[in-house]
Amino acid sequence: MKSVKIISLGGFGQVTNNMFVYETEKDILIVDCGIGFPTEEMRGVDLLIPDISYLASKKEKIRGFIISHGHYDHIGALPYVLPQLGKLPVFGSKWALALAKEKLSEFGFGANFQEISEGKKLFLGDFQVEFIQVTHSIPETMHLVISTPIGIFYHAADFKLDLTPVMGKPTDQNLISQVGKRGVFCLASDCLRAERPGFTPPESKLQDMFEREIKTCSGRFFVTAMSSDISRFKQAIEVSQKHKRKVVLVGRSVEKNIELALKLSYLKFPQNLFLLIKEAKRFPSSSLTLLVAGSQGQIGSALEKIVAGEHEIKIEKGDKIVFSTDYIPGNEVAIYTLIDEIMRQGGEVSYPDVTSDIHVSGHGSSSDLKKLIEMIKPKFLLPIGGNFRHMVAYKKLAQGLGFEENKIILPDNGQIIKFFEDGKVDLSEVVEVKTIMVDALGVGDVGNVVLRDRKILSQEGIVVAIIVLDQATFELVGEPEIVTRGFVYVKESERLLKEAKVEIKKVLAKWRTRRREFRFVLGDLQEHLEKFFFQKTGRRPLILTQVIKV
Numbered sequence: 001m002k003s004v005k006i007i008s009l010g011g012f013g014q015v016t017n018n019m020f021v022y023e024t025e026k027d028i029l030i031v032d033c034g035i036g037f038p039t040e041e042m043r044g045v046d047l048l049i050p051d052i053s054y055l056a057s058k059k060e061k062i063r064g065f066i067i068s069h070g071h072y073d074h075i076g077a078l079p080y081v082l083p084q085l086g087k088l089p090v091f092g093s094k095w096a097l098a099l100a101k102e103k104l105s106e107f108g109f110g111a112n113f114q115e116i117s118e119g120k121k122l123f124l125g126d127f128q129v130e131f132i133q134v135t136h137s138i139p140e141t142m143h144l145v146i147s148t149p150i151g152i153f154y155h156a157a158d159f160k161l162d163l164t165p166v167m168g169k170p171t172d173q174n175l176i177s178q179v180g181k182r183g184v185f186c187l188a189s190d191c192l193r194a195e196r197p198g199f200t201p202p203e204s205k206l207q208d209m210f211e212r213e214i215k216t217c218s219g220r221f222f223v224t225a226m227s228s229d230i231s232r233f234k235q236a237i238e239v240s241q242k243h244k245r246k247v248v249l250v251g252r253s254v255e256k257n258i259e260l261a262l263k264l265s266y267l268k269f270p271q272n273l274f275l276l277i278k279e280a281k282r283f284p285s286s287s288l289t290l291l292v293a294g295s296q297g298q299i300g301s302a303l304e305k306i307v308a309g310e311h312e313i314k315i316e317k318g319d320k321i322v323f324s325t326d327y328i329p330g331n332e333v334a335i336y337t338l339i340d341e342i343m344r345q346g347g348e349v350s351y352p353d354v355t356s357d358i359h360v361s362g363h364g365s366s367s368d369l370k371k372l373i374e375m376i377k378p379k380f381l382l383p384i385g386g387n388f389r390h391m392v393a394y395k396k397l398a399q400g401l402g403f404e405e406n407k408i409i410l411p412d413n414g415q416i417i418k419f420f421e422d423g424k425v426d427l428s429e430v431v432e433v434k435t436i437m438v439d440a441l442g443v444g445d446v447g448n449v450v451l452r453d454r455k456i457l458s459q460e461g462i463v464v465a466i467i468v469l470d471q472a473t474f475e476l477v478g479e480p481e482i483v484t485r486g487f488v489y490v491k492e493s494e495r496l497l498k499e500a501k502v503e504i505k506k507v508l509a510k511w512r513t514r515r516r517e518f519r520f521v522l523g524d525l526q527e528h529l530e531k532f533f534f535q536k537t538g539r540r541p542l543i544l545t546q547v548i549k550v
C-alpha cells in the first residue's frame, strides 16, 4: 500500500534545528535545514545541526531542499549538510535564498539555488509542491502545499496571520481555503504559541510604541532586536526619519541584514539617512538612532561590548535603549545583567517586563493556529516547531475543534510517522537522532567530544586551574592554583605557570567591572589559557578551569 513517511532530523519536540524529511518509496524531499542552539552544559559548543545519518544510504532518492524562510533555525545548517549530500537544488523565496547564499559564501561555496514564489509549482519525483506566502517575523515566509501519492500535506512552518504586515502582502487566506477544499491529508503546523489565547498582534502595532519611546528620549535612541527582523528595524528607521534622527548601524549582523535589504530594495531609504559610527560623533545625541546587534545579551555582540566598555560607543546619560525582543529561554540572565549594567551607567531601558507592548511575536497564538486548521480541515494534525508542552497545548485546542485524539500526532524524538493511503498511521519505526554539536574544531556528536578529549589528553596533557572567587565582588581569594599532568616538566616551568597565574588575574580583572555570570567567566578563562599556553609552548593541553565561589 502507498505510504508517506515524515521524519524530523533535528528532533520532534524542538523549536529550532528544523529539518524535515518527506519520503515515499522512490523519492525524498527535505524541508528546511536549520541550526539549533546549545544548552548551558554544552560548554565550548557553538551550535547544533540536524543528524543526517538517516539519509546516508538514501542520497540518490533526495530530490532537493525546500527552505520555508530565512531564519537561521531553518537555513543555518546548509553549509554543514549540503556538501555531504551532493549537488542538490535548494528552493526558496528570494529573501530566504539571499540569506542562505550569504551563509554559504562565508564557508566559501555556493549551491544550485532556485527561486520560488506564490503560485509556482515544483515537480520533484513523487512530490508536487506549491507555495503560499504567509506572514512571520521575516519577509517572504512560505507555507508548502505538498501533493504526494496519498494526498496533500500542508507544511506550515513558522507563521502568524498578520492582516497588516509592515513588509510584503498579508496572507491570502482564500488561497489557503482553496487548498482546504481540495482535501488535505495532514497539516504539519507551527505550535510554539499554542498556549497563548487570541490572535498574535500585528507587527505594525509597534509603530505607536516606537513613536512614544522616541518622543521621551532626550539623548541617543538605541534599538536592539533580532538582527533578521527587518520589518522591526524598518519601523524604527521610519520613526527616526520622522523625528529628524540619522541612523547608525552597529554590529555585524545588523549591518549585514540591513545592507542586504537595502541592496535588494526590501528597504527603501535615502543613503544619506545612514551614518558611520565615526561620522555620528559630529552629530548631537538627540539627532541619532542606533540600531544595535546583541538583543539576547550574547557575549561579544555589539551591545555587550558597548556595555562592557570595550566598544568605541559608550553608554551616556540620556541614552535610551529599547529591547524590542523576546527573551530566548536560557538567555534571561544574560539579558537582565545587561539591562542592569546599562542602568548603572546612566542609560534608560525599555524592556518587555516593564513595557509589555515593546515586542510582538512572529508566531501565531491559539486563534491564528485554529484559523489555519479551520481553513485546511485536514485529516491529521502534526504540531511542529515547539517543545512537547506546546504540542500538548496544540492538541488541546484541536480537540476543542472536534478532532479525535488519534488524529493528532505527537511524535517522540526519532519516531518515524508512516501514513498509509487508507488513513492508518504507523509509529513503530524509530531512527536514532543524535545531537550533533559544532565547535571551533569541527563537527561531531557527543561521543566524538569524549574521543577528542582523550586524544588531546594523550598527546598534549592536561592543565587544571583552580580559582577561588568572592561571589559578590569577583575578587580572587588567595592565589590561583595550577596543576598540570603530561604537559610540561613542572620544575623547569615555574615561570610559565607564574605567567599563567598573571593571565588569570588579568581576565578576572576584566570581569570585575562587568558583573557577569560565572559560566561566562569560566568560558573566557578557558579560552585565554588555551591561547596563552599555545603561544608559549606551541601545544594545546586539555584545560579545565574550576571556580570555587565563596
Ligand SMILES: [Zn+2]
Binding pocket: 069, 071, 136, 158
Ligand atoms: Zn522563523
